[in-house]
Amino acid sequence: QKEVEQDPGPLSVPEGAIVSLNCTYSNSAFQYFMWYRQYSRKGPELLMYTYSSGNKEDGRFTAQVDKSSKYISLFIRDSQPSDSATYLCAMSDYKLSFGAGTTVTVRA
Amino acid sequence: EAQVTQNPRYLITVTGKKLTVTCSQNMNHEYMSWYRQDPGLGLRQIYYSMNVEVTDKGDVPEGYKVSRKEKRNFPLILESPSPNQTSLYFCASAPEQGLARETQYFGPGTRLLVL
Numbered sequence: 001q002k003e004v005e006q007d008p009g010p011l012s013v014p015e016g017a018i019v020s021l022n023c024t025y026s027n028s029a030f031q032y033f034m035w036y037r038q039y040s041r042k043g044p045e046l047l048m049y050t051y052s053s054g055n056k057e058d059g060r061f062t063a064q065v066d067k068s069s070k071y072i073s074l075f076i077r078d079s080q081p082s083d084s085a086t087y088l089c090a091m092s093d094y095k096l097s098f099g100a101g102t103t104v105t106v107r108a
Numbered sequence: 109e110a111q112v113t114q115n116p117r118y119l120i121t122v123t124g125k126k127l128t129v130t131c132s133q134n135m136n137h138e139y140m141s142w143y144r145q146d147p148g149l150g151l152r153q154i155y156y157s158m159n160v161e162v163t164d165k166g167d168v169p170e171g172y173k174v175s176r177k178e179k180r181n182f183p184l185i186l187e188s189p190s191p192n193q194t195s196l197y198f199c200a201s202a203p204e205q206g207l208a209r210e211t212q213y214f215g216p217g218t219r220l221l222v223l
Contacts, residue, residue, distance in 0.1 A: 008148070032210045043112070043198050043214030044151070088150065092210055095167070098150040 003027050006089055006099030014107050019076035023089035023099045026070065030091040033065050035074045038086045038101065047074075047087075079106045110135045112215035114199050120221045121189055129184045129218050131199030139202040140182040141166070141212065142174065144195040151198065157182055189222045196220075 006023045013019055021035075032051055036044035050056045053067045064073040072091075076083055083106050089099040112133045121127055133140065141156035143166075153166030157176040171193055173185040182201075186193060196219050200212040 004150070006150075034210055036214075041217070043200075043216050045214070046211060049210050090151075096153065096210075098152075100148050100150040 002100075003097045004089065004091060004099045007102055008100055010103040010105060012105045012107060013079055015079060015081060017079050017106075019074075019079045019083065019104055019106070021074040021076075021087050021089075021102050021104070023072050023091075024070055025072075025091055025097075027091070027093065027097070028067070028070065029093040030067075030097075032092045033063070033072050034090040034092075035061075035063055036088040036090060036098075038088060040085075044088055076104075081106050081108045110213075112199055112201055112213055114197075114215040114218050116218060117216065118219050120223065122223050123190055124188050127186050127189060127220075129186075129197060129199075129220070131182045131184065131215060132180050133182075133199075133201040133213070134180065135201060135203065135213070136179065137201035137203050137213075138179070139212075140176065141200045141202075142172070142182070142184045143198045143200065144168065144193075145198060145217075146195050154184070154197075189220075191222050194220060194222045 004025045034049040035047045038044040048058050053065045056063045060077045062075045086101040086103045088101045115130045138159050142154040143151045145151050152168045154172050155174040157163045199215040202212045
């Protein structure tokens with residue numbers, strides 16, 4: 001069993017919809033939780049990170065962490081075609097573990 | 109422009125022929141790292157460096173070498189490449205040792221094919 005599980009998708013939504021992404025994990029020692037965006041043929045780009053449980057909002061993006069359920073989420077409001085990318089979750093205790101990524105397409 | 113650069117971006121080679129992928133950052137970051145990305149497996153860390161002359165193994169170091177002689181450069185060396193090292197490789201750097209793992213900037217990637 002992988003330490004971090006992420007549904008690979010693909011996920012296709014119409015422009016303006018809310019995109020919901022999630023990851024589950026098994027290691028209760030994880031303290032930091034990150035979301036990266038990766039465009040085709042590009043390196044991952046850090047979107048946001050949170051420490052421990054709770055919510056964090058940055059513009060159209062909201063990250064949620066539920067440590068009791070070992071579950072994290074990323075919501076993208078008012079999605080745009082430019083949000084079409086692969087989204088990677090990542091978590092760390094003394095080392096960093098990545099999910100395999102979810103591919104999202106926002107249709108104009 | 110602040111960035112992490114990698115060269116080459118694409119490389120086709122044959123089994124056993126030594127190769128080096130260069131990585132350079134212009135942000136004066138202390139932390140640098142190498143990852144490989146394979147379908148369904150996500151990003152896996154190969155090696156990382158907390159500072160000049162300080163390197164350590166990540167999750168999948170077998171078959172790779174690194175060196176950190178200068179702060180800005182962190183080359184990845186494959187002494188005797190094998191087909192199972194065919195992958196997409198990313199170099200990354202980070203500004204803070206305390207949150208280095210959590211706040212990394214990634215390069216554009218090097219796609220390697222070993223025949």
